Amino acid sequence: MMAASLTSPQHMSFLIKNGSGIVSVGMKEEDLERLKLPLMSPETENEDSSAPTFTITVDAKSGTCTGVSASDRAKTVLALSSPETKPEDFRRPGHVFPLKYRNGGVLRRAGHTEASVDLVMLAGLPPVSVLSAIIDPEDGSIASLADTRKLAMEHNIPIVSITDLIRYRRKREYLVERSAISRLPTKWGLFEAYCYRSKLEGTEHVAIVKGNIGDGQDVLVRVHSECLTGDIFGSARCDCGNQLDLAMQLIEQAGRGIVVYLRGHEGRGIGLGHKLRAYNLQDQGHDTVQANIELGLAVDAREYGIGAQILRDIGVRTMRLMTNNPAKFTGLKGYGLAVIGRVPVFTPITEENKRYLETKRTKMGHVYGSDIRGPLAGFINPTESSTGSPEEE
Missing domain, CATH: 3.40.50.10990 (GTP cyclohydrolase II)
Structure with missing residues (x-):
């Protein structure tokens, strides 16, 4: 991951080459609202509160072609990081995946989105990150820690664990x-x-x-x-x-x-009213997990x-x-x-x-x-x- 505001085509090429090919951008809720980027699905539909929350995908309009090249995606990331950008500056859907950062960061949710944005803010930069999962080149699976360390050593990139970041923030804020x-x-x-x-x-x-x-x-x-x-x-x-x-x-x-x-x-995080509705479904034969899913709610939030x-x-x-x-x-x-x-x-x-x-x-x-x-x-x-x-x- 890196700061979105410092992204270059060279950085983007590196992310695409060594990552999954999916480039995500961690952003605060207020910036997503400013750019009118709604979530792909309501947060309550996520079965797992630990799962990342994606908005609709975007491409920057200005200076881009198809939106898929490293140069185009770098321009999109820079546009997302700029406080001057407006909703009409993007095409939807696109090739960059914004992610919603949860207020409180890793002290609220120990996720990659929160960790990346927290690191950027600790560096004193605009609170927008760009990140991509590291992939094993042999079988396409998520890279092991050993492979991640090898990549980091080859390119002189520091490794920071979410646990380290939580520990750092916990010592300084509550x-x-x-x-x-x-x-x-x-x-x-x-x-x-x-x-x-x-x-x-x-x-x-x-x-x-x-x-x-x-x-x-x-x-x-x-x-x-x-x-x-x-x-x-x-x-x-x-x-x-x-x-x-x-x-x-x-x-x-x-x-x-x-x-x-x-x-x-209440109700594993769905609220009292939804829990009572889930009870009605359970009386009709659903179990507690099926009832939440039927209501479009998280199994455990x-x-x-x-x-x-x-x-x-x-x-x-x-x-x-x-x-x-x-x-x-x-x-x-x-x-x-x-x-x-x-x-x-x-x-x-x-x-x-x-x-x-x-x-x-x-x-x-x-x-x-x-x-x-x-x-x-x-x-x-x-x-x-x-x-x-x-x-x-």
Whole structure:
């Protein structure tokens, strides 16, 4: 990748020769709106929130021919990077693929688009990047790290990992701010409640803390996604309320730990109204994944960067993560946090939720066994209706 504002035909030729042939341009939302570049499909239709978000493709009108040559594409990239360019300066469709950068960059989404634009901004240049995936010349697959390093050494190009960039930014900026702390007596025991406000969209999140976190090592942690129907009203359709209840019990028994309660995650990020519509489809025979797809919504649109920053602020460094969802491991990586083990969350299986739990296992990769050694691995669900793990039942 490189800064779009510095692109030359020679640079473009190098990208095309050593990349996939698809040249993408990372851009902020306000610039995409200024140039009237709509997304190829609504963001809610992306099944995976980690996937890149493309707009319609473009070619610059001025000084270009077919738009496909290195010279033409370099001119298009330069036009996209210029604050003076207008919507009418482009032909649609074209040969350059603009990508939407998510506000907050790699601290919000650990993706190549965000990383490339963040690097350009750190260099003090206009916030527009140009990037292309490196391809293995032998079989056309994405190049291995070894091949990438070889290419970098041959051409004296530095390699920067997204994890490195997250670490760099995390040391210098935060996207959440702590707004209040209060003593919180609960039915499980005495905790402290920490309120955090996101600087990105103003959403307030809460961390429920038990005991002295101290040096931040080996902390029992649950990162819980908001579920109004399950957490508050006890919906039997899901296991969310039971998981939250169990997490609080386990932390109380351990005498030390944290539950981070992330707002804006309703229905795996689709919102309450859409979740209720998905329920109707599930009653007609769809599973939870099929229902979201039928509605044109993401299967899982949640992001965990904010949760990671909250944990860092409280002082967590290494943790045992209470989850059945491997995606949370990925979502928390790169923020100076180490997951040293997973504590499975076993909750009751009922006629109402058994299909939902099975779908999460078969289609979303959830696992219900334990890979952690020590006293916590012996904990079982203290809810009287539970008889064991999903695998046992």
